[in-house]
Amino acid sequence: MRFDVPEIPAGAAALRAELRAFLAEAGRDWTPAVRARSWMGFDRAFSREVGARGWIGMVWPREYGGQARSGLERAVVLEEMLAAGAPVGAHWIADRQSGPLLLRLGREEQKRRLLPAIARGELAFCIGLSEPEAGSDLAALRTRAERVRGGWKLNGRKIWTTFAHLSDYMIALVRTSPPPEGGSRHLGLSQFLVDLRASGISIRPIRDLLGEESFNEVTFDEVLLPEEALLGREGAGWAQATSELAFERSGPDRILSSFPALAEGMDALRDAPGAAPVLGRLVARLATLRQMSLSLAAMLERGEDPAREAALLKDLGNSFEQALPEALRGLLDPEEMPPGLRALLDDLVQLSPTFSLRGGTREILRGIIARDLGLR
Amino acid sequence: MREIVLEQMERLLAEEAGVALLRRVEAGEWPAALWARAEELGLPLALVPEEAGGVGLAWADAAAMWQVLGRHAAPLPLGEAMLANALLAAAGLAPASGFVTLGTNAAPFGRHAAAVLRHDRGRLALHLPGSHAPQANIAREPRDRLTPGAMIAEGRLPPAWGGRAARLGLALLRAALISGAAARALALAVEWANTRSQFGRPIGRFQAVQQSLAVAAGEVAAVDVAVATAARALDARGMEGAAFEIACAKVMAGEAAQLVAAHAHQAFAAIGITEEHALHHLTRRMWAWRDEAGSAVTWATEIGREALERGGANLWADLTARDG
Incomplete structure (x- = not known):
């Protein structure tokens, strides 16, 4: 594995200034609850504002609604959004992976119809991977699509699907043929673009430990999909889905989930005994992880597939995001904290178990790292 | 040039270094043959500009050299x-011939030095060796207390180097070695x-072993x-302009030293703590180097104090402003 420290593009400072002005205005009334959730916050009106400024799908070609900007410029936008704790959930997944997947594998008509709408902040996507019997062992999934006249028929169930109840489309990984006798279970899987308005789809939100509804159970009962819903090649779904993982795991969203609390803590913990070395360690680690994330953005920009590096960074980043709220709580009795910081930390404590689950569990990521080391 | x-470094160390030499060095011997070959290659002058008779490498190149050196337990x-x-x-002074050590308190390999360079708030003074009291760090590397002899040259660093250039440079060296x-x-x-x-x-x-070494791999990266x-x-x-990044590197090195040493020893179990095994030459140095030129707590305190002083509103802006 290799992380080269990238050169930041010349216009980055100006772009940051533009974003900060926008976010200062847009975020004037964001409560600690909004900022603690950030990319787990779903706000279509905000996403349309972001889209109107050209900050969604900004690396895509202009003919598909993009801005043809560089991956590092996109990284600047993502970082600024997360550092401010902006509620970016309504466009986050489409910008991060569904859009790039469509750009690579979609039919021309789909790209022309969907990508500009994503870029405007009007279309939300969810990712249909986990199933009741297929979590970390994703290849055990059972949802299947059969060929029927004029298209496909979908049956089965996805679970823990973030924002399915609020989204327009799902990109689902399902089985289209049984795995070959004695062959790899990774064969016979395909990806489908599913319009969530299709009949036969029922979406049941699952209340989480915060008492909120952000993930779902999605049931497909004889759902008819058109021919062109198949994305990419039939049977190549595993390879296609895993090539998205570098996009899914490498970004600043794996590092910055708790950042708003660190910024808040710099003011609130000024007089807490022993604060300087604790906060200094967090800043040092954050600065380093940021460079690693930017390095990955540069690799993706060059067309490389840093899937293993992304796994390593996500593991480090998730541990950091989880350690941060606890480190701050260790400096001052929460009852003595200003209400803003207390509220942020109370939410982050409850959100933080998901950090090392979503997008690949800690154990799966470390397994990938171990394989890269030559173990197993 | 860097490649x-x-x-050259890799080949030299592969040929001349190794556990046997590390044992002799820890017993107090000067690695004369290795040093002579390093001098032949001009390596001690790697950071000296070409017009001053050096190799003119950048700090980025030097840091990569120090990482190679660290791989061989230096x-x-x-x-x-x-x-x-x-x-x-x-400071416009001629490079010394022979080994020059830095400082007089816990001077690295001070007993073997041909000259001693002292640095105090931008002022440099080069001395003859004088006398020494032998001391060592926990890796049994010589870290001697020196009473320097006569001064043979003096000068001033340009202001951009700041008042603590030797300490910052040593902190980066220790981080790179770790x-x-x-x-x-x-x-x-x-x-x-x-x-x-x-x-x-x-x-x-076994997954338990895989997960443990994966954690170490994260810290290494x-x-x-x-x-x-x-x-x-x-x-x-x-x-001085890089003080924040050097401080970050030393903090991260301190944490990596602790974690990687712990996970490596855990994998090796009893054999790894035997005198005859190679591992402890690396791990004892990691433990020694993390404390030299400022430990993680020292540099983290500096970073934290500055961040607290600047306040939450500036934290992100200050971090990103250093990208350029």
């Missing part, structure tokens, strides 16, 4: 010599985990990036 020098004080000569050259040593300790542990068999299979097949970032900042902004 050539790194290749049996010779080449990093200190490179740093001393860089400081002399910056980065290299940690990478090597991890590689040894992986090799062992694939070889050592228990319960009928290599221990590296992170400290590598922290060192590269600091070296690049140093090339771009000079010594």
Whole structure:
């Protein structure tokens, strides 16, 4: 594995200034609850504002609604959004992976119809991977699509699907043929673009430990999909889905989930005994992880597939995001904290178990790292 | 140029270094043959500009050299010599012939030095060796208390170097050495985990061992990036201008030293703590180097104090402003 420290593009400072002005205005009334959730916050009106400024799908070609900007410029936008704790959930997944997947594998008509709408902040996507019997062992999934006249028929169930109840489309990984006798279970899987308005789809939100509804159970009962819903090649779904993982795991969203609390803590913990070395360690680690994330953005920009590096960074980043709220709580009795910081930390404590689950569990990521080391 | 020098370093250390030499150095011997070959290659002058008779490498190149040195547990004080000569050259002084150590308190390999460079708030003074009281760090590397002899040259660093250039340079050196040593300790542990068999299979097949070494791999990657970032900042902004990045690198190195050493020893179990094993030459140095030129708590305090003073509203802006 290799992380080269990238050169930041010349216009980055100006772009940051533009974003900060926008976010200062847009975020004037964001409560600690909004900022603690950030990319787990779903706000279509905000996403349309972001889209109107050209900050969604900004690396895509202009003919598909993009801005043809560089991956590092996109990284600047993502970082600024997360550092401010902006509620970016309504466009986050489409910008991060569904859009790039469509750009690579979609039919021309789909790209022309969907990508500009994503870029405007009007279309939300969810990712249909986990199933009741297929979590970390994703290849055990059972949802299947059969060929029927004029298209496909979908049956089965996805679970823990973030924002399915609020989204327009799902990109689902399902089985289209049984795995070959004695062959790899990774064969016979395909990806489908599913319009969530299709009949036969029922979406049941699952209340989480915060008492909120952000993930779902999605049931497909004889759902008819058109021919062109198949994305990419039939049977190549595993390879296609895993090539998205570098996009899914490498970004600043794996590092910055708790950042708003660190910024808040710099003011609130000024007089807490022993604060300087604790906060200094967090800043040092954050600065380093940021460079690693930017390095990955540069690799993706060059067309490389840093899937293993992304796994390593996500593991480090998730541990950091989880350690941060606890480190701050260790400096001052929460009852003595200003209400803003207390509220942020109370939410982050409850959100933080998901950090090392979503997008690949800690154990799966470390397994990938171990394989890269030559173990197993 | 960088590739050539790194290749030379790697070849030189592969041929001359090793556990036997490390044992002799820890027993107090000067690695004379290795030092002579390093001098032949001009390595102590790597950071001296070409017009002053050096190789004219950048700090980023030097940091990469120090990582190679760390992989071999640094049996010779080449990093200190490179740093001393860089400081002399910056002050317009001729590079010293022979090994120059830095400082008089816990001077690296001080008993073997041909000269002693003292640095105090931008003022440099080069002395003859004088007398010494032998001391060592926990890796049994010489860290001697020196009473320097006559001054043979003096000068001033340009203001951009700031008042603590030697300490910052040493902090980066120690971080880079730890980065290299940690990478090597991890590689040894992986090799062992694939070889050592228990319960009928290599221990590296057990998820518990895999997860433990994966954690170490994360720290190895992170400290590598922290060192590269600091070296690049140093090339771009000079010594004091890179103080934040160097501080970050030393903090990350301190944490990597602890974690990688712990996970490597855990993989090796009892054999790894035997005197005859290679591992402890790396891990004892990681533990020693993390405390030298400021431990993690020292540098984290500096970073934290500055961030607290600047306040939450500036934290993100200050971090990103250092990208350029």
